[in-house]
Amino acid sequence: MDAISLLTIFVLSIFVGIEVVSKVSAILHTPLMSGANAIHGVVLVGAILVTGKAEDNIQLYLGLTAIVLAAINMVGGFVVTDRMLEMFKPKKVEKEEVSK
Amino acid sequence: MTPTWVRLAELAAAILFILALKGLSSPKTARRGNLLGAAGAAIATAVAFFYGQEFYGGPVQHLPEILTAIAIGSIIGWIAARRVQMTQMPQMVALFNGVGGGAAAVISVIEFLSVHEESVAMLTATIFTVVVGSVSFTGSLLTFAKLQELMTSRPVVIPLGRFITIGVAVGTVVTAIALILSPVNSLLWLLLGLSLLLGILLVLPVGGADVPIVISLLNAFTGLSVAASGYVLGNVLLIVAGTLVGASGTLLTRMMAQAMGRPLTNTLFGAFKAKAVTTTASAEDRPVKSASPEDVAIMLAYARKVIIVPGYGLAVAQAQNTIRELVELLVAKGIEVDYAIHPVAGRMPGHMNVLLAEANVPYDQLKEMDEINPEFPATDVALVVGANDVVNPAARDDKSAPIYGMPILNVDQAQQVVFLKRSMRPGFAGIENEVLFDPKTSLLFGDAKDSLTKVVSSLKTL
Numbered sequence: 313m314d315a316i317s318l319l320t321i322f323v324l325s326i327f328v329g330i331e332v333v334s335k336v337s338a339i340l341h342t343p344l345m346s347g348a349n350a351i352h353g354v355v356l357v358g359a360i361l362v363t364g365k366a367e368d369n370i371q372l373y374l375g376l377t378a379i380v381l382a383a384i385n386m387v388g389g390f391v392v393t394d395r396m397l398e399m400f401k402p403k404k405v406e407k408e409e410v411s412k
Numbered sequence: 413m414t415p416t417w418v419r420l421a422e423l424a425a426a427i428l429f430i431l432a433l434k435g436l437s438s439p440k441t442a443r444r445g446n447l448l449g450a451a452g453a454a455i456a457t458a459v460a461f462f463y464g465q466e467f468y469g470g471p472v473q474h475l476p477e478i479l480t481a482i483a484i485g486s487i488i489g490w491i492a493a494r495r496v497q498m499t500q501m502p503q504m505v506a507l508f509n510g511v512g513g514g515a516a517a518v519i520s521v522i523e524f525l526s527v528h529e530e531s532v533a534m535l536t537a538t539i540f541t542v543v544v545g546s547v548s549f550t551g552s553l554l555t556f557a558k559l560q561e562l563m564t565s566r567p568v569v570i571p572l573g574r575f576i577t578i579g580v581a582v583g584t585v586v587t588a589i590a591l592i593l594s595p596v597n598s599l600l601w602l603l604l605g606l607s608l609l610l611g612i613l614l615v616l617p618v619g620g621a622d623v624p625i626v627i628s629l630l631n632a633f634t635g636l637s638v639a640a641s642g643y644v645l646g647n648v649l650l651i652v653a654g655t656l657v658g659a660s661g662t663l664l665t666r667m668m669a670q671a672m673g674r675p676l677t678n679t680l681f682g683a684f685k686a687k688a689v690t691t692t693a694s695a696e697d698r699p700v701k702s703a704s705p706e707d708v709a710i711m712l713a714y715a716r717k718v719i720i721v722p723g724y725g726l727a728v729a730q731a732q733n734t735i736r737e738l739v740e741l742l743v744a745k746g747i748e749v750d751y752a753i754h755p756v757a758g759r760m761p762g763h764m765n766v767l768l769a770e771a772n773v774p775y776d777q778l779k780e781m782d783e784i785n786p787e788f789p790a791t792d793v794a795l796v797v798g799a800n801d802v803v804n805p806a807a808r809d810d811k812s813a814p815i816y817g818m819p820i821l822n823v824d825q826a827q828q829v830v831f832l833k834r835s836m837r838p839g840f841a842g843i844e845n846e847v848l849f850d851p852k853t854s855l856l857f858g859d860a861k862d863s864l865t866k867v868v869s870s871l872k873t874l
Contacts, residue, residue, distance in 0.1 A: 330659045346508075354654075359515055
């Protein structure tokens with residue numbers, strides 16, 4: 313893809329990124345930060361791409377290191393965010409489920 | 413060409429990421445939002461193996477090693493995330509963020525080593541990722557060390573620190589430019605070293621309560637470095653995901669800094685002046701009124717309106733459940749009880765809400781600062797549990813105080829104030845709190861959980 317298309321995507325993404333979180337309540341600052349943190353764990357894709365075409369051992373080992381780090385970021389990030397949000401479950405809903 | 417279905421799958425992942433962030437902004441949809449994000453990440457990872465000839469120049473090499481590495485990283489991440497205590501959540505997020513930044517930096521190093529005829533734009537993006545990813549990596553590890561109390565959480569000011577930091581920053585920029593002009597490996601290693609050092613130097617002077625803001629900022633940094641690595645690899649999804657996080661993270665950082673009432677530059681570069689230390693010494697033998705658990709129980713039992721101000725001390729003592737028990741007792745007596753949640757109570761904005769939610773405290777008892785502050789003058793007892801800086805009127809009244817300008821909960825306006833404290837030690841920011849010496853203030857010393865348990869049992873006998 314040419315540079316201008318990539319730039320367009322970059323700029324539009326900035327606006328979307330700002331727009332989607334602009335109304336977040338203070339209660340959710342920590343989970344939101346944690347969730348956003350997990351999303352950039354998608355750098356795992358980049359790590360897989362470079363490792364898949366590694367030319368020598370140095371590149372291979374560096375690539376595998378990047379994969380391990382990125383996977384920790386991604387999986388750990390989503391799991392820890394889920395644990396935080398699990399506790400925000402409204403109590404009423406839970407009771408209704410039990411009574412059913 | 414990369415197959416069309418792969419590119420469509422990437423589009424789906426990008427949409428899921430946007431919906432994830434959107435969902436995370438509202439309590440009702442937050443959990444689903446996070447799951448959508450995880451689904452997007454899973455799709456993106458799965459299709460990474462199908463980019464085809466054009467990218468890999470053949471079948472994907474080292475497939476078993478790659479899958480093993482993914483499994484190892486996932487297991488480490490999973491276990492770390494399951495095992496971490498809720499009170500240690502902020503440093504866990506910092507750690508996850510750091511390794512992400514590290515991964516982005518390593519990817520760019522590999523790209524630099526493997527491709528030799530780069531355009532200036534490509535080289536710039538590669539080098540940007542190396543620098544920002546490395547800063548994020550060491551910076552995050554250092555915030556982890558600070559919050560985990562592996563080292564002091566106070567600002568660390570090294571002699572001539574500011575000049576060293578500026579020197580290293582200038583050195584990094586000069587090396588980066590030199591590297592763009594003449595891409596040789598030795599310069600890359602130098603740049604890597606300087607960037608890693610820069611991350612440490614930038615975070616060292618940041619103290620106590622400002623650390624969460626730095627985590628958020630480094631999170632945005634990692635997002636940007638991921639976006640730049642997407643540009644280097646020609647991968648649209650990485651650009652979109654990284655930019656989303658970079659942009660939303662920057663906004664979030666600003667919102668947090670606003671909650672602290674301090675401009676971001678102040679947070680980063682205005683290490684608290686040593687002034688606070690001198691006042692601590694002179695204030696040490698001023699009289700305070702200490703109370704027994706029974707006194708506190710009586711005070712609470714005969715109040716009409718009580719506001720609880722929970723702080724990090726409550727979390728450290730694992731007293732969330734005990735405080736809930738206390739509040740339930742008071743409510744049963746017909747007393748009106750609310751929790752006043754300062755935006756930065758705990759170690760991260762929203763941290764206290766997470767901790768109290770864990771203890772099954774209902775939402776509607778949690779009041780945000782702006783909502784609760786007008787109610788303090790009509791409050792009989794303000795019970796401050798393990799909080800200090802967020803109720804320190806110096807932030808409101810004393811222009812020379814390092815925390816001046818930070819909005820606070822006005823407990824000093826309540827009829828009576830009770831502090832549950834471990835000691836007279838000043839709070840995270842290291843500043844003396846005048847409310848402690850106010851005649852209407854009583855102090856109950858001891859571990860928050862012990863103290864609360866005693867208050868609860870004497871309440872039951874009343």
